[in-house]
Structure formats: structure tokens, C-alpha cells
Amino acid sequence: MLLYASRRRPDLAHAPVLWMSAAFILLCGTTHWLDVLTLWVPAYSTQVIAKAVTAAISFLTAVTLWRFLPRLLALPSPAQMRAANQDLQQVVQEREKALEALRASERRYRALTEVRAGSSAFWIAEPTGAVREMRGWEALAARPEASMQGLAWMGSIHPEDRAATIESWKQARATQDPLDLEFRVATGGQGWRWVGSRGVPVFDEDQRLVEWVGMIEDVHERRQATEDLRRTRTMLDQVIKNIPAMIFVKDMKTGRFTFINRAGEELLGVTSAALLGTTDHDHFPKEQADFFIAHDRAVAASGLAQVIEEEAIDTPSGTRLLRTTKIPMPGSEGGPNLLLGFCQDITDRKQAEAHIRHLALHDPLTGLANRHLLNESIREAAARGARFAVLCLDLDAFKRVNDTRGHEAGDRLLVQVAERLRGVVREGDVLARLGGDEFVILQMGVTEPEAVTAYARRVVDEMARPFDLDLQQVVIGASIGIAMCPADGTNLQDLLRHADTALYKAKADGRGRFQRFNTIMNTNLQDRYQLEADLREAIEARHLLLHYQPICDAKDGAILGFEALARWCHPVRGNIPPGVFVPMAEECGLIIPLGRLVLETACAEAAGWAEPARIAVNVSPAQFRVEDLAGEIAEILRRTGLSGDRLELEVTESLMIDDPERVLRIMLELKQLGVRIALDDFGTGYASLIYLRRFPFDQIKIDQSFVRGLDQEGEGLLLFSAILNLGISLGLEVLTEGVETEAQLEIIRGLGGRMVQGYLFGRPGPAAEARERLAHGHAPCYP
16 A cells, blocks of 8 residues: 555655555565464474564664654644645635736726726726725816715716716616716816716626726816817808808709808798709709809819809899809818808999999090090000091080080080980990090091091081070080091090191181091191290290199198199290190100109298198109109209108009009109109099009099089989098098089088088189298188
8 A cells, every 4th residue: 555655646755665664564464474374384494584584674664764753753733734724725815815906907907998098087986986096186186186085076066067977977877888978177276177087887707897997187178179169160150141142062972052051042032941952953044054063063173162253143133143162172081072152242343343444434424435445445446457537526615605604504515415426426436525525436447538528527517406505505516627547547646636636627717617637737736846845945944833722621621732733824825724735745755854843843832831731743654654753752852851741742543554563663662751642533544443452542532523513413422422432441531623612512521521622712823822821721712
């Protein structure tokens, strides 16, 4: 048995002892059996051998046992074995606890991985919701972590959020689903702040809920940003819904409307509910709908915003012109998904622009073409190589009617003349009024001179018939001068000059006649050439004088300044009107020295005034072509001692047409000197409306042609008011020229006009008279 045990347990430390003990017991047993055997069969030698072997084995066993006796004595007792067993069980239990804690830690770790990163505080709660542990709360909310222990955390929630938060906790505990909340909590010194808390349930190996773990982060800024975004979106929604322009959205794939605002509903006369889900074919004629769809596809293909100008659509209120901007909106895959459309109803603006352009290219009194439109027509016809005639018509007795019956009667007569001429001119011809009683007819398609002669005779005959004016018949008659293109010129300047020469000859022949320009008439131009030479001499000798017309405050008549006007008293011919010698100076190249003379004289005179009133001087486009106009004016100001802010330069719209960039640069240089710039004759041309915002004007001067019918209700009053309000709204001074009656002044005052000029406040006078007026302080028409 001992041998069996030693073989089964080779790890035992005392195996040799077991072997020897086993041998000793075996030999002892053998000896005993031999003793029994010798009782019947004596064998003393065998018994001696057995005894000797047994004795040897016993001795060896004793020696061996003596060597291992200390070790055997060191073996524990049963009590010790029981104590050791208890210690071993305690170690095993502690190990099991450590393993369970490790497994719980692993479960918490797995739970925490489900909570979003970036949080600031960590909490552990019992299944009941009572917080067992809170870490990082003091750093997050500046409050002790103990304040969140147990169910105390519910008391730190904002009263408005508490009920909803507790209810969410109850639902999460019932369903054992993850918890994601946002609520306001009380913080130390920071008031209420929004925090976000996300918790997840933790289960043991038997899927029993053992606790909740979660994180809390400060989401106050994000929540405020979200709220700001919500308010901004609400505001934008309201803006989009109420903006006075149609906004729509289409699905690019189906072409169906997905949104339209209130302005779009009103424009199309359809409700949003009726429009959404429909296409262009449901609301527009096929051809128009096809155009819209094709343009939508083009926008989608380009990926860029595109604009359709003057897009006409039929609406319940009639045909409207739209300016439509279409913008492709990318989808999640990058390609266009939606189409955003923004439609402005530009019908009224286009009509207003057309009306303004009509006014800019037509005479406001008669509605006929003005000089600008006539010039365009001649230029276009000459460019085409057309043959045409220019008939310059002047009323023979108009001045007498105007002087005896007044300007209002004269204007009414001019309107009748225009109507009668309209009945004479052919379709395709151009009828224009250049000013005063001067009319021009552009007769197109002239192949023979006789056709022009017959045409002119018919016009003269029509003008010879009486006009009904204020229940009286008035006979004025007309004379006509004719110039042919290309024989007598190809531009407005040459053709009008030659037609004027022929007109002068017709009047000299007795009026009520017509004459065609010919080379013989050039001899009559010698007198004009002599007058040009006299003008040159007068400028060089500084014989021209300046008269000054006051510019007054419409309210109290206070003199604000003067306009300097050139006057020429010819030693033989007497006073030559500015309307004669100024155009002559422009034609013969004397306008630059004439302008320099006027500017130097006016500045020197104004520098000597007792009061710092402004002085206004007209500057021609030719002067702006001088190499260094700003430097020249700066030198004049320096020599005369006049402050730059007292000088005002008046220019006309023709200045800006040829080289606007150069003109703008010069104007800016003048502004640096303090010089003011005024736009003269505002409202009589088209360009002034275009360049008014581009150039640095300080003042606009409303032309006197808008003032003449001002005391009569009608289009003239509306037009004047519109121009006045336009200037005021742009922050410009507005000066009204040609004020001659108290009634006109009262209307201007009532409309908000501040600065006025005209015969009512004084005619242009010499320098001495200007000084006297300035000393008096206000216009003579004011006490």
C-alpha cells in the first residue's frame, strides 16, 4: 500500500522513507511466515538469512527515520490545519470580492464609454436615483459635491425644469433605458446655468440593475447659442414671410414648389396650400412654363446663381415685370437639390425709369424730343448713311405774345404749336423743341430737295393759321431754315449751325418763309466771324464785365451768395446776349480763356465782400479738359485770397458723358481745396440721374423750365416735387432757378425748398450793386 501511495504521489518529499518502511514491513512479514514454515520443516539457514536481512532493513529504516525525524516533527497539527484552512478560505473570499469589484469596474467602464466625451463631472446613483458619488461637480458648478448627494440634487434644479427632469428619471428607471437630459441648475455665483446629464444603467451578470453612472457637462453657451439660433430662425422666417418680394423654393428633381412666401401668394394670386406640390405648368402657359423649367435646369447645371431681368408674367393684377434671381442649393450628396428663387416686382420701377427717361429726352412743356434725343437721332441716322434734312423752325411773333401776355400764355401757345406740328410731321420723322420758340424737324428718307421744299412749305402754311389763345385768335407765323445731310454736315452742331444760317436768311427776307442753306450764305457768316474776332479781343483786353444775381434763402430772403454771369457790351453793337457770345466762344475755342477770366474776376470781387457769401461760377466741359484745372483754381484762390469753401463751380451733365473717370478725379481734387460743386440745369437731361450718386455734388439746381407752370396743379407740380425731394433725400442742397412770382415762391416753400434764385429776388447787376445788396442783407422783395 505504501508503495502504491508513493507511486501515485511522486511529488511527496519523503518517498524514500515510504519505500524503506514498505520493504521493512514486507521482510518482517516474510520472516514471520518462515518461522511458521520451520515449525513443520526445519531450515535454520534460511531463517538466519531472513533474520539478518530483516535486521539490516530495520537498522537502515531507523537511521533514515532519524534523519527525517525533524521534518516529520515540523508537520502541522490538525488544529493548525483547520486554522490554515480558514485563512485560505478568507483569502479566496477576498479574491472573489476583488474579482467582483473588477467586474463592476469593467461594467462601469463599458457604461461610461456610452456617455459622450467632453463632460466635466462624473456621478454614480443607486437604482432609486439617489446619487451615491459625485466627482468634478465643484469645479463645474462652484458648489460642494455633497450638495448633490442622495436626492438633494433634485433641489438644485431650476423650478421650471424640476418636474420634467424628475418625470424623465422615473421613466428611465421604469424602462431602464439610457437617460439624456438638459436642465438648469443653481451654481455658486453664476446664477442658473444649463447643464446636460447623460446616464446609463449598469447591470450585473444576472442582468439585474445595480446602479446608474453618468456624466454632466456645462452646455450653457451651446444652449444659449441654440436659443439665439432659434430666435434668429424665427426672425428670418418672419422676414421671409413678410418681405415685399416673392421668395420660392423648388425641388430640382421634380420641379415642384416646396415653399412660397406671402408676397408670392399675393403676386400670383394663389395660396401656399394650392401652390405647394405643383409645377410651373400648373400655373403658367406652356411656353412660359417651359422657359422657366429650362432656366431652372441651366442654373442647376452651372451651379451658380443666375438673374433673369424683366421677366414678364401674367398675374391677377395684370402683366408684371420681375427681376428673378435663382440660386441652386446643394444637397447632402453635393449636387443641387433645391432651387431658391427671389423675385422683385420691378414693374413700377421700370415704368418710373421709362417715365424719367422720357422726361430726360423730351421737352417737359410740349412732350417733344429735346436736344439730347435729337442728337441721338441724327447720330444714328448718319451712322446708317441715311439721307435726311434738318428743318430749324422759329416762331416769328412769339416774343411779342410772350412779352404782352406773360410766360404762362406763351407756354400754352407753345403747346398748341407742338400739337399742330405733330399733325404735319410724318411717321418716322423726329420733332424736337430745343428751347424757347425754337423747334427742329428731322425729315427722314429725303432723296430730292423738292420733297424738303414741299415739306417746309406745308409747315409754314400750318403755322400761318391763327391759334386760339385765351378766347382770342393769335397769328404768329414761322420761318424755317433747312440743312441737308450729308451735303451740309453730318452732326447736330454743323447741321443746326447751317440751318440757323438759313433761318437767319429766311427771317431777313421777311419772315413766314423758308430757306435752304447754300454756299452763297457763307458770305453772310463773315459778320459772325468778325464778331468772333471782337470777342477774342474783348477777352484778351478784359473788357467783359460780370453781373451778379443773388441766391437767397426762401424763408426770409437772406442773401446766401451770388452767381457770377458774364456780360459783353460791344463798342459798336451794344450788349451782346450771353446766349450769343457764350456758344460762340465754345465753337471757336475761346471758352477756356473766357472761363478763366470770369473765375479770376469773380473770386477777386468776392474776396473783397464784407460778408463771407458764396460765389457761384459756371464752368464749361472744355475747362475740365485743361491739364491741371485744380491746380489752376488753387492758384487763383491763393492770388485772390478767397477761401475755397466760398467758391462754387456749376457744371452741366454734358461734362460727365465723355470721360467720367477723368472728371471724377478732377472733382475730387477740387473737393480737397474745399471748393463746392453744383449740378446746373438738373432735370433737363438723362445723364444727371445716372451720375448724381457717383459724383461728389454738393448742390443741384432745378432748371427754370420746371418752375414756369409750378403755380398750376398738374404734372409740372408733381415733377418739381419729385426732383426736389430726390435732392433732399440724397442730402444735397437744392437751388430752384427762375423764381419770378410770389405764388411760385410759396409753393417752393411749402414743398420744402430752401434756396431760390430768380427775378423775384433781383436781376443780375454789376459788382457795386451786389455789394449794396449784400450790405442790405436780404433780397429787395423782403422787408
